[in-house]
Amino acid sequence: MDVEILSRIQFAFTIAFHYLYPPLSIGLGVILVIMEAMWLKTGHVRYHNMARYWTRIFGLTFAIGVASGIVMEFEFGTNWAAYSRFVGDVFGSALAAEGIFAFFLESGFLAILLFGWNKVGPKLHFFATVMVCLGAHFSAVWIVVANSWMQTPAGFSIEYKGEIMPPGFAPDADQILNSRAVIHDFWAMVFNPSSMDRLSHTLVGCWQAGAFLVISISAFYLLRGRHKEFAASSLKIGLCVAAVASLLQLATGAKSADGVTKNQPAKLAAMEGVFQTQADVPMMIAGYVDMEKKETVGLQIPGMLSYLVGGSTNTVVTGLDAFPEADWPAVQPVFQLYHLMIAIGMALIGIAWLGMLLWWRGWLFDASNPLVRAFYLVLILSVLGPQIANQAGWFTAEMGRQPWIVYNLMRTSQGLSEVVTANQVLASLVMFTFIYALLFAVFLYLLTRKIQKGPDSEEDSEEMPASWIAMVERRKGQARAAG
């Protein structure tokens, strides 16, 4: 295997592993804010225990997220040096902003969130939780902005041998190493055509990841009949977030697909398996891309894609035939992963709203009902849904961008480090495989243990500082006076 494919595998592997964790931190962050707000409002010890329990899970995912995140920042330089030289003037400032605005905020206040229960008052602790949650969201903002710029570059000029080239200049293979993108309009770079669509789609996916983790663990307790009240309260919060996020995800997904149609037609053609530019194009539900015959077969809704693209079945959809075959992404995996993501997205809407329905009807917490117990099993497994969909979505986005590393400007093969050899990348890839397998095993082990151990029981919430106990007592007094 050559350096290019090894470097791509390494980047894909390390980013896919990394991306298991930040969505959990972002999603759990939102849920922690909700739980602590309820704790402050009601003074009920259960919410305190909830916040503390889910904070422990949060701490675990955060730690692995940070450790695997440093790798990502290094890899631009180690494996993609030519790319880094080409984009540094534009891309680097987004990364630096991420460090200054997001990572510091997150990690600084994380100390208070995790270790500050006995050191600060309830309000300051809540503030720290909000800041951690905000920091996690900011980090998504800047990295998605940077990535979106690679998809739909904007706000830059190309400089070739020190001279600014006229707009529309695309360096050829001989010019690329003497060219670089230089910033021309910072805000146009930040708000490039795809950044807001992709940011909203990513963030909502993260909320789903956090919500379904809470749902899954809570359902496990309910199925086992353990920590029932704790689990029921957690499940309710998880379901509310999941129900809202799942529907929102449909909207942000549609908006993203719309943007891809406009800005990256070759990617859309691969996502939907459209080979011929024509009108009345069907939308595929599931299918198979026959690369020999250059056609896609499977379950489809006639004319639907044309309708979605232009509001009429007569709309002409650009197919892959409009592009030289050298500029096609790998159609089969892009198509399959895209459809996998959509299928899971739909299933998650169904699960979340079925849960809401059962809750509304008063059946959700009746663990004696075998149908409800079966539904708990579905809920336990549902944690995998957002994780797989998030991964599939990113693979669609990034494989669909190929063969470009910066869309229509620089090819992935041109972005490599010139001095790094295949053997070196192979060595580091083996190292990452080993170390991440270890990391993942330990993560699962500790997560299981935390789940086994469960939350503190309502009577003996451990080591609550005096100021907090005073708050609980005050609330109780108020409740007595009112009632």
Add this chain to the structure above:
Amino acid sequence: MELNTVWFILVGVLFTGYAMLDGFDLGVGALHLFVKKDEDRRMFLNAIGPVWDGNEVWLVTGGGALFAAFPMVYATVFSGFYLAFMALLCALIFRAVAIEFRSKEEWKWWRTMWDVGFSLGSIVSSFLIGVAMGNILQGIPLDARGNYIGGFFHLLNPYALILGVTTIALFAMHGSIYLVMKTGGELQARVRGWVNRTIGIFLFFYIILNVATFVYAPHLLDIVRARPWILAVFALNVLVVMNIPRQNRKGNEFAAFLSSCGAMVLLMTLFGLTVYPNMVLSMPNPENSLTIYNAASTAKTHWIMFIIALLGVPVVLAYTASVYYIFRGKVKLTPHSY
């Protein structure tokens, strides 16, 4: 002052912040195996517990700022030092995981395994950081496009190795002083005894390093001849290091720690003053060197980033200081400590 110089300083400030803060984390790691009792080891881990994560962010942000302000340097150094940086990543990950997981189980083998992982990870990280800096000081072979053309083993030259070991000693010194501040009782008395020893070891390697400079990096002497005031910084640095045992003896733990921080800042200042305006010196072809001019982003990007830094850095400093203030004082172990 032109923006290139401003950004040279700002990137330097970020890496100095990293050395000063994560430096004591790494130093605590290097000293970790020197205490045997489980409770003492937990004290060590929890001394850095709430802050090590944030301290590592200085490295991430420094890397990001380097990428943005001097992309050519970022690309050259990270791709050129490929295997060394991969080893650094491996060490940093192992270390982070070890901190997180060590105290989660009671089993002796489990704790010993992560203790060794934490300590080795810290030592290897410190060493590789030193090796990278040694190579930058000594100069590395670059081609006309700024690509590193030496091999991996070229990086492991005597000068870089000496600086690597010196960095381990420096961080261990910094870590021991930090630990004096965070521990109490019998453990503190023991750690206090380490301070002078680690200072001695550091000074020993520091002297060797300075002697080695005459042999392996004589071009640095020309720079000192051209900028003799560098010697004043050097003298100040020695004084600040000497102040540490004095404060330690008097029991001024915080003053000793501040002195140690001052020593880190002055060492990084010396580094900066010696390489400026080069960022990566090319040896043997100095005309291929990456400087703050030919490796820089455009002035526009420097401006944008300058505004980002103006907005962000004061806020960062404010809450970093608050976090340190909230977690001031001696470590107490609780059920949810590391």
